Amino acid sequence: MLKLKLMTLSEEDYIKAIYHLGKGERTSVSTNAIAEQMETKPSSVTDMIKKLSEKGLVNYKKYKGVSMTEFGTKTALTLVRKHRLWEVFLVEKLDFSWDEVHDVAEQLEHVKSEKLVDRLDKHLGYPQVDPHGDPIPSKEGEFKKAVKKLLNEVPIGAEGICVGVKDSTPPFLKFLDKNNIALGDAIQVLDKEEFDGSLHLKIKGKDIHISEQIAANLYLKITE
Amino acid sequence: MLKLKLMTLSEEDYIKAIYHLGKGERTSVSTNAIAEQMETKPSSVTDMIKKLSEKGLVNYKKYKGVSMTEFGTKTALTLVRKHRLWEVFLVEKLDFSWDEVHDVAEQLEHVKSEKLVDRLDKHLGYPQVDPHGDPIPSKEGEFKKAVKKLLNEVPIGAEGICVGVKDSTPPFLKFLDKNNIALGDAIQVLDKEEFDGSLHLKIKGKDIHISEQIAANLYLKITE
DNA sequence: ATTAAATTTTAGACAAAGCTAAAAATTTGT
């Protein structure tokens, strides 16, 4: 397998951004979208895209957007893997809360040592999902595409595991904390109000009533 | 307490290098020595020194070498603290061996999060020394100066704890591993050969015979 | 003490990654 040791921090950040913007599916991503994601200017993005293209990480044609190559995707997946493993570490071992881990993991993921990642994975017991319920790619870049649905799109009576959030901003995460909703929780949809789309749920034996807006930001993994 | 959040990786590396070259004692360090340590050119060092001087981390007078300020020393100690805590983590939690941790810790120490360091410290049980027996500064930058002596300078009959190595290159560290000598071991000096200065030791109940060269690279913490 | 050697600094360049402003290409609206 090809391996590109010589990636700068910035290149790694771009690769991850392009991967996520393309939803991991090698779809074309616009310069502007990347610029927004990276909080930089489109002209800077163009420059970087050229470099990544020369290194074989992305496909690029002027004015036509950019898409990941097979190799670029593999590279992005190792970064995603590292990021999510570190998030698990921070939550499980260092008692960070769910909504604090991202920035630190963002830094830790850039540490270059294959052995470190492998050992960390082992230390954590080979976790399948990160604290946000997102799947952790294997060393080979494979991961089960979780069957995730938004809670408001799930039929009444459905049961599943809370595996993720759509909105991962601190305000929303804090709401969940306050209402004792956490990843890994078993959730059952008891009823839905016609009037406002709000839901009655059972979580950890307790009944809860949430608005449709909340439901629309919670992913449920259907254990079918 | 002053805190300088805006340090680049490179600045941090220089500060640590200058601190170590000055043995933590704010002695004057030469441009050439720094250049050698940092594997760069003296002219680059001069440039960086000016920047560090402007930031109040070092004292600098043209042609007269450079020394740490109080503030620079504090800064260096937080880096040393991070480095050594990560080394403990790698050895204790991820089963890295003693001689593999340095490069990875070198990267991990640059991660910026006070909370991360505090939690890591707690997670590790507030260790006092790293896997090489070097003391870990407290959050406030304090640390017990271990009473360390080279094994060959210790009188016959002395007892103590193996707390460090002078030569920390892989070959030497591997020798120690092979001969079952590790940090934290209780060592007793049984006898010394007049002829070649070699030593008879008792380590973990076993008798061992080592050359003077080996003894001259092992630090013993005298538990007086 | 004065010259030779070594060290240190300056001056000028370069690569990486970013920016602004302007030009070029594409897309959109009527």
Add this chain to the structure above:
DNA sequence: ACAAATTTTTAGCTTTGTCTAAAATTTAAT
């Protein structure tokens, strides 16, 4: 279809950290 709006790229400049080559200073040697 074609002008207007938007998007993308280019050109040229900035900063950080590095380099080489040359100049300045200090140290060493006779």
